[in-house]
Amino acid sequence: MNVDTTPGNGTKRSLITGGAGFIGSHLTEHLLNLGHEVVVLDDLSTGSEDNLAGFRDHPRLRFVCGSVCDFDAVESCMAGVEAIYHLAAAVGVFTILSKPLESLHTNLKGTEMVLEAARRHEVPILMASTSEVYGKNNSEQLSEGEDRIIGSPLVSRWSYAEAKALDETLVFLYSQEWGVRSVIVRLFNTVGPRQSGRYGMVIPRFVAQAIAGEPLTVFGDGQQIRSFCHVFDVVPALVALLEDEASHGTVYNLGSSEALSITTLAQKIIAATGSRSEIVKIPYEEAYGPGFEDMLRRVPDCARARGQIDFQPRHSLQQIINSVIAEHRAARG
Numbered sequence: 247m248n249v250d251t252t253p254g255n256g257t258k259r260s261l262i263t264g265g266a267g268f269i270g271s272h273l274t275e276h277l278l279n280l281g282h283e284v285v286v287l288d289d290l291s292t293g294s295e296d297n298l299a300g301f302r303d304h305p306r307l308r309f310v311c312g313s314v315c316d317f318d319a320v321e322s323c324m325a326g327v328e329a330i331y332h333l334a335a336a337v338g339v340f341t342i343l344s345k346p347l348e349s350l351h352t353n354l355k356g357t358e359m360v361l362e363a364a365r366r367h368e369v370p371i372l373m374a375s376t377s378e379v380y381g382k383n384n385s386e387q388l389s390e391g392e393d394r395i396i397g398s399p400l401v402s403r404w405s406y407a408e409a410k411a412l413d414e415t416l417v418f419l420y421s422q423e424w425g426v427r428s429v430i431v432r433l434f435n436t437v438g439p440r441q442s443g444r445y446g447m448v449i450p451r452f453v454a455q456a457i458a459g460e461p462l463t464v465f466g467d468g469q470q471i472r473s474f475c476h477v478f479d480v481v482p483a484l485v486a487l488l489e490d491e492a493s494h495g496t497v498y499n500l501g502s503s504e505a506l507s508i509t510t511l512a513q514k515i516i517a518a519t520g521s522r523s524e525i526v527k528i529p530y531e532e533a534y535g536p537g538f539e540d541m542l543r544r545v546p547d548c549a550r551a552r553g554q555i556d557f558q559p560r561h562s563l564q565q566i567i568n569s570v571i572a573e574h575r576a577a578r579g
C-alpha cells in the first residue's frame with residue numbers, strides 16, 4: 247500500500263488501540279490512505295514501531311506509547327476521536343501460555359477501559375474478538391450463533407477464549423445499557439506482511455523454517471483444520487463495519503472459508519519455497535506444555551458479513567503463502 251502524505255483537512259479522527267501490532271498497523275495505514283487522522287495507542291508489548299516504519303512520520307498519525315489498561319493513557323488519546331478500533335490484546339498462543347495472568351488482565355481490563363472511554367465520549371467502537379471463543383466446536387462452518395465449547399478454566403489456552411467472550415459480553419451490555427454504538431468482529435486466522443512467527447503463528451513460522459532449510463514443525467498429528475485470510479481483506483471490512491450504522495449491535499465472523507489441514511499447509515509451503523525441508527511432527531505437550539488442547543477444525547461461515555458489507559476475501563491461500571515468502575526473502579536480503 248502507498249501512503250498518501252497530504253495533510254488532513256477536517257478529516258475523521260480514529261483511535262486504534264494496538265495500532266502498532268500486525269493487524270493494527272495495516273489498519274493504521276489503511277485509514278491514513280483514506281484520509282483519516284489516526285491516533286495509535288500501543289504499549290509495544292507484542293507490537294513494534296517497526297510495523298509503522300513506512301508511515302511513522304505521517305502528519306496525520308500520532309503515536310502514543312501506553313497501555314489500554316491505563317485509563318489516563320486511553321483518555322489522553324480521546325480528544326476529537328470519532329471512532330475507536332480496539333485491537334490491543336495479548337495475542338498468539340505462545341504469549342497466552344507463557345504469560346497467562348498478564349494476558350488475562352490485559353484482555354479483560356483493557357477492553358473495559360476502552361469501552362468506558364467510548365461511553366464517556368459517545369464514540370462508536372469496534373472490538374476485535376476471536377474465533378477462539380468457539381473453542382472446541384468443530385462445526386463444518388462456524389456461524390456467529392453457534393454454541394461455545396470450552397475446556398476447563400484451568401487449562402491456560404481457554405483463558406484467552408474466556409476473556410474475549412467476556413469482552414464481547416461487556417461490549418454488548420455497554421451497548422444495551424449505555425447506548426454505546428458498537429461492533430464485534432471475530433477474527434479467524436489472519437495472515438500477511440509484518441506478522442511475526444514469534445508468538446506462535448503457523449504460516450510465518452513454516453515459511454521461515456522452509457527458507458532456512460529447517461524442518462517444518464507440525465504440532466499434533468497435523469490433521470487439525472484451519473483457514474487463512476489475508477490481512478488486506480480483513481482491514482477494509484473492519485472500517486466498513488464500524489462506518490455502517492446498520493452493522494452496529496452485533497457480531498461478525500471475518501475469515502476465509504478455504505480450509506486445509508496443517509500438514510497440507512506445510513506441504514504447500516515446502517512446494518512454494520522449493521525447500522528441501524522435511525516435516526516433523528511434534529506432540530502438543532512438547533510444543534506447548536502439558537495439558538494443551540487444540541481445536542481440530544476452525545472454519546468460518548461469513549454469510550452475515552457478506553450480506554452486510556459484501557465481505558469477500560479476494561486473496562487465495564496460494565497468494566497469501568507467496569506474499570509471506572516474498573516478504574521473508576526480502577528481509578533476508
Ligand code: UDP
Nearest residue numbers: 339446447448449451463464465470508540
Ligand atoms: N502449529 C503448528 N506448528 C507451528 C505453529 C502452529 O503445527 O509451528 C499449529 C497449531 O498447533 C494450530 C495451527 O497450527 O493447530 C494454527 O496455529 P496458530 O498459532 O497460527 O493459530 P491458532 O489457530 O492456533 O490460533
